[in-house]
Amino acid sequence: MSYRKRASPLHAARAGAAWSYCLALGFAALILDNPVALGALTAALLLAAAGARVWRELRRALVLAAPLALMIAFVNALVTRDGLTVIVRLGDLPVLGHTDITLEATAYGGVLGLRALALILCGGLYTLAVDPDEVLRLFRRVSFHSALTATLATRMVPVLLRDSKRLGEAQRCRPGTPPSRAALMRAATAGVLDRALDVAAALEVRGYGAARRPPRARAPWSRHDLAFAACAVTIAVLAVVIRFGALAPFHAYPALALELRPGGAAAIAALLACALAPFADRRGIQA
Amino acid sequence: MGRRIRTALAVASAAAVSGCGLGAGSGTSNVSVTVTRGFGAAQLGAASEARVPGSETVMRMLERSFKVQTRYGGGFVESIAGQAGSSPHLDWFYYVNGVQAPQGAASTAVHGGDRIWWDLHDWSATASVPAVVGSFPEPFVHGVGGRRLPTVLECGSDVALACKRVSGELARTGVPVSTQEFGVGSGNQTLTVLVGTWSTLHGTIVSQLVQAGPSASGVYARFTGGGRGLALLDPKGQVARTLGAGAGLVAATDDRNAGPTWLITGTDPDGVAAAAAALQAARLRDHFALAVEGGGDLPVPVQAGQ
Numbered sequence: 257m258s259y260r261k262r263a264s265p266l267h268a269a270r271a272g273a274a275w276s277y278c279l280a281l282g283f284a285a286l287i288l289d290n291p292v293a294l295g296a297l298t299a300a301l302l303l304a305a306a307g308a309r310v311w312r313e314l315r316r317a318l319v320l321a322a323p324l325a326l327m328i329a330f331v332n333a334l335v336t337r338d339g340l341t342v343i344v345r346l347g348d349l350p351v352l353g354h355t356d357i358t359l360e361a362t363a364y365g366g367v368l369g370l371r372a373l374a375l376i377l378c379g380g381l382y383t384l385a386v387d388p389d390e391v392l393r394l395f396r397r398v399s400f401h402s403a404l405t406a407t408l409a410t411r412m413v414p415v416l417l418r419d420s421k422r423l424g425e426a427q428r429c430r431p432g433t434p435p436s437r438a439a440l441m442r443a444a445t446a447g448v449l450d451r452a453l454d455v456a457a458a459l460e461v462r463g464y465g466a467a468r469r470p471p472r473a474r475a476p477w478s479r480h481d482l483a484f485a486a487c488a489v490t491i492a493v494l495a496v497v498i499r500f501g502a503l504a505p506f507h508a509y510p511a512l513a514l515e516l517r518p519g520g521a522a523a524i525a526a527l528l529a530c531a532l533a534p535f536a537d538r539r540g541i542q543a
Numbered sequence: 544m545g546r547r548i549r550t551a552l553a554v555a556s557a558a559a560v561s562g563c564g565l566g567a568g569s570g571t572s573n574v575s576v577t578v579t580r581g582f583g584a585a586q587l588g589a590a591s592e593a594r595v596p597g598s599e600t601v602m603r604m605l606e607r608s609f610k611v612q613t614r615y616g617g618g619f620v621e622s623i624a625g626q627a628g629s630s631p632h633l634d635w636f637y638y639v640n641g642v643q644a645p646q647g648a649a650s651t652a653v654h655g656g657d658r659i660w661w662d663l664h665d666w667s668a669t670a671s672v673p674a675v676v677g678s679f680p681e682p683f684v685h686g687v688g689g690r691r692l693p694t695v696l697e698c699g700s701d702v703a704l705a706c707k708r709v710s711g712e713l714a715r716t717g718v719p720v721s722t723q724e725f726g727v728g729s730g731n732q733t734l735t736v737l738v739g740t741w742s743t744l745h746g747t748i749v750s751q752l753v754q755a756g757p758s759a760s761g762v763y764a765r766f767t768g769g770g771r772g773l774a775l776l777d778p779k780g781q782v783a784r785t786l787g788a789g790a791g792l793v794a795a796t797d798d799r800n801a802g803p804t805w806l807i808t809g810t811d812p813d814g815v816a817a818a819a820a821a822l823q824a825a826r827l828r829d830h831f832a833l834a835v836e837g838g839g840d841l842p843v844p845v846q847a848g849q
Binding site for chain 1: 563564565566568596597598600602603606607611613616617618646647649650652
């Protein structure tokens with residue numbers, strides 16, 4: 257799963273706007289706790305991925321993230337002692353002691369799982385739709401070394417995947433039993449570390465350490481830049497309003513309290529619309 | 544197929560026997576919760592439930608009646624009704640039927656008739672107060688851990704009237720009492736009430752615990768001058784006041800071998816009589832221990848200004 261230029265409004269937007277859009281969605285995932293709002297945000301992320309034409313790639317992340325979300329929900333239900341409504345009595349368990357599973361802990365575990373799912377999808381959307389080189393250019397005026405490190409680290413993940421794929425194919429060509437995943441990972445990791453040393457040496461030789469702050473590159477804002485930047489701000493504001501404006505209060509403990517006031521429903525609908533609106537305008541997008 | 548059904552039935556039976564099951568299970572009744580601070584000096588609230596759902600724990604019972612903030616996944620109480628420990632040695636402790644529970648509130652089951660008492664207090668003198676008197680007539684009526692325990696009364700020879708009064712008060716609350724000689728021992732599944740002057744009790748394990756201070760017994764009082772004086776301690780474990788002739792003490796402790804033991808004692812027979820007269824729910828309510836002198840009650844530990 258890596259960035260590839262595609263014909264979509266999100267890819268057409270400048271990195272700053274696209275990055276802000278993904279950051280706003282991640283921010284919303286972190287502060288929203290109402291399950292309806294989180295569900296709407298997750299739906300918005302999936303629809304945004306479709307709009308950015310990265311649905312197929314993001315679906316793989318979804319398949320990996322769904323069991324993780326379920327596990328978070330299960331573990332929270334098992335270890336949390338809060339909540340008044342007992343739904344399953346497990347008696348005395350080793351390590352955990354007296355264990356009762358409550359409706360509240362299960363529901364809150366579901367919220368935590370949903371939040372983790374949204375954050376993973378958000379990270380996936382960022383990886384697939386935001387050009388890391390553009391991000392490097394964006395941040396090199398602020399902190400060149402940090403931006404370089406972040407970009408290299410981001411690039412190392414697809415390199416690691418490609419390496420392991422190549423190694424696996426090469427080993428399958430040899431006779432005998434196929435290699436284990438651990439052996440492949442060990443070989444790929446060693447290769448990446450070697451490569452990291454090479455990269456570090458090349459950077460040193462080319463004098464990257466002595467780099468000075470580059471001049472600001474001024475480019476006119478496109479309609480897509482403006483749309484995604486405006487939506488990023490609106491999404492963040494709406495998330496704050498939903499969370500702290502008592503529009504959709506949710507308390508898991510000690511007893512479940514979930515309320516969706518008309519204002520909250522409208523704000524959630526606005527958040528969903530705002531996350532998808534920039535994808536409606538496809539003018540200037542070359543297929 | 545028959546084998547599978549038998550296996551499924553066996554697993555279901557094992558689960559049921561080990562306390563597993565769906566839903567909360569059968570409930571219980573008449574449980575009360577009291578919340579105080581400063582060793583019972585100030586009551587912050589009280590609630591009683593005529594009907595309690597199944598699988599109720601002390602923590603759930605508390606959360607049902609008060610606004611509670613917890614830590615560590617709901618296993619530790621941070622604050623109750625907005626009251627939290629404001630210093631490193633101030634925390635919430637709880638007692639069920641006047642006995643400190645050996646495990647966390649989230650793991651302690653609630654039984655019918657239980658009196659749960661939460662207190663926010665300074666534990667710089669001791670973090671463990673194994674038993675308190677403030678829930679009287681508990682633990683004599685409903686016992687400990689849902690099991691009623693036999694009550695054994697041990698009296699000194701010079702306090703017959705006080706002994707009779709204690710026996711009568713326990714009988715009035717519906718507690719059958721058996722009487723035996725001092726120091727005979729009654730096993731670890733009993734509630735023991737010792738009635739006698741301090742000089743008579745001197746030498747018993749419980750008296751040695753009390754003399755060793757709050758860290759050993761959880762009792763913020765000790766006798767001085769061979770039993771002629773009664774030193775009352777403050778929450779820090781320092782002597783705050785000393786009483787003389789005619790002073791009595793009602794306190795409880797637990798030596799972990801004999802079970803909860805109540806002391807109704809004094810500097811002399813008059814003091815023991817005064818202590819025996821104080822064995823009433825109204826006078827003992829919300830006190831960790833109670834000293835009496837000249838008809839006046841002095842909750843122990845002694846708070847500043849008393």
